[in-house]
Amino acid sequence: MNTTTLKGGLILLAVIGALTVFVFTQQLIGKVREQQRQKVELWVKAIKMLVDTENTSEISFLFTEIISVIDFPAILSDSAKTPLTWRNIKIDSTLSREAQIAYLKAHIEEMDAVYKPVEVRLDPSTVQYIHYGDSDLVKALQIAPVLLGAGVGVFILIAYLTFSYIRRTETSNIWVGMAKETAHQLGTPISSLMGWIELLKSASDNPERQAQIIFEMQTDINRLNRVASRFSKIGSKVAVSLECVAEVIEGVFDYYRMRLPQMGKNILLEVNDTTGARVQINRELMEWVFENLTKNGIDAIERKTGEIRANITVDPRYVIIDLSDTGKGIEPQHRAEVFRPGFSTKPRGWGLGLTLARRIVEDYHGGKLLLKESTVGKGTTFRIKLPRHTQQKEASKNKSHSYN
Template sequence: MDLAPRSDSHDLASTERAHKPFDLLRWYAWVSLAIILSVAMGLGLISSRFVIDESVERDALLTAQFITAIADAEVRHVAIPNVRTMGELLDPRLDEAMPEVDPEARRKARGEFLDHIAHLPDMLLANIYAPDRTVIWSSNPALIGNLIHVDEDLDRAFEYKMRVSASYHNFEQARSEQKFVTPPEQLFIENYIPLFDADGERVTAMVEIYKEPHDLIVRIEHGLMLIWLAIVVGAGLVYIGLYGIMRRAARALAVQQKRLVNSETFVALGEMSSAVAHSLRNPLASIRSSAELAQAFDEGPAQKNINDIIGQVDRMSQWVRQLLQSLRPLNDSAVPVDLAKVLHESLQAFAVPLARSGVQLDVQPLPVVQVLGHPELLGQIFASLIGNALESMEQGGRLKVEVVRQDRRMLVLRMSDTGRGMNEQQQRMAFRPFFSTKQGGLGVGLVLVKRIMERFGGAVRLSSREGGGTRVSLSFRIARADIF
């Protein structure tokens, strides 16, 4: 089996992929989208975590302050001397070790304090631990007397004598202290609150509170929704804004690149055309002179051939002039030009050919306005368009000139003929160099029109229908007196 054709096809496809132009806008769209989404997700997660942590920390602080205040208040209420604190009164195993404390007052203070703990709002479970990690009281009686062997948060609270808080979404069945009477529905908070001795140096009891603060959860959810909504809207606006700027920049870059390519093309063609024209002019002039000389001395049958030679030489000379004219650099500065005057002079120059071809002129009144351009170059524009219209109406017709739109900045002049028109393919190729629908045409007229119009900040548009004529719209910038 011969695999050479397949290999060639593969090499061709690889070459096409290798030379595929870099699509800046598409790459920017995907890369910027990925970056913006990554940054937005990061900010959203950080903000969400911050809101949750701060809310939980604030709730834990208020709970700790409330429990500490209740403990101090109950001790003072039963008139127990300051040498004892609520943390020292909570362990019933130490009742006999404090003979100086009235047992009734001890039981009353402890009972009031535990009653407050048991009726805390949104509470799921409350445990109180002795320093040996034994549960000395719990809102779930089944836990009283249990010894907790492994609880990192409890150990940290005892070791560092500090309040410890954390939030969870799921409780762990393996943790013996998390035996909720009422299971949590969503987020719940675990707080460890140390109670100290009278000197404030030794932790005598640790209060563990499990809460599910419904109002706080609603506020957290509302805050998270606002955060993510703001991030989504902000990221979308940033992406749309940057994409719009990049799209505009890409278009401007493409236009500049196209102009640069066209400019380089015209420079190269101009240099080549100048060399060719210089090489052709002398031989053409010599051929024409020789033909004229032969015409003067020979009156025989060769006269017709001599006339053809002179006509073809003149035609080639005209092509050379048109080529050099279309490819020469347009360095003329923009000046205010009386549009109506230039148009009138151009129509006057074609008055005889138009009348001879039976073309009827329909020139609508033009406003008295000056446009940016150059008289000679604008004259070339009208000459080229009128010449094209004349050649498309060999059997007569109508040439209409009118202003279709005018504002403070632009004026749009339209020239319409009733000639043979162009098909869609011819319209797409109309402004390309060296494309012509005329027999023997050079194809530089409309190219020169486009270059001149763009040189002075204007534009040209062409619309045509085969057999239905052609319309050319010229957009001129209006000259303002304050610019000059």
């Protein structure tokens, strides 16, 4: 999942969550308001019963109980809206009676703007009204969506800034890595050519040795051409052909066998294959993958001797290549990050080789590249799974071969 999809998913999830809470809050407010209305109507009935009943002792008790459960502001007034009694309204006791009445009448106007006052008809000529407003709970619930909206807005802003930063960082890592990868790809054959030139100078009286050196120089020049060709393929569709996997890997191993003495190392490079498996691949790009994994293995072997083996097997769907080295291994905390752009444990590493290798295997060939296992002090095994010929044709129809 790319960062754009993840960003959109998180924002969508936040919006859905906010809408869900908003709808639930509105439903809860509706229920609380309905309960308030029912309590007011119960108060009206209690007042009428208190007026109509001669034995008022029990009714007075009931009336008191009803009044006690009213937890929202309410005022009982006469027909002229002069307050008679009230509940849950704080009044400054130091105010005069006239000031208190004026204060309560102002409250009545505010309440009537929200809720229609409930009529209490005591007899044909006597009418009172109950004016009421929202409880503290309703007011808090009304503010909640605003606070939630602000919170969601802040979350979306932080998410946007965070993912934008991550995207910029990844892009920067990729560009820096590409530049360094280019330098690395060009540097290996150029350094080799410089070495061959020095050897050529010292072999001026040995025509046979000169011919061998010239052949190796031509090999490095061909490699430079392949490097240019590889980079030209990035971002474009590539042609594939049926290739023997063992032969491709053996060609990469041959290249490094000739250059290991210059590195001061004696490393066994061996291909184990009893399958003769052939797959549809772009040879130049897959050579790039195997070169990268092989070079990583060589760098991981800190001793002068070691082994790098490519074991090839098949199952009904894939040709499987396990490329193992006897190097220092990868620390457990780093294993999940080896394919992340910019990650490297090398002092001068640029952290793009494995990223490009995985994209070549997965995006261009419909396969898989993964870290199979690694043991500190013993070595590392990377596994490449390439679809067998019939499956790969089908996969190529559904893959977009681009590095966008």
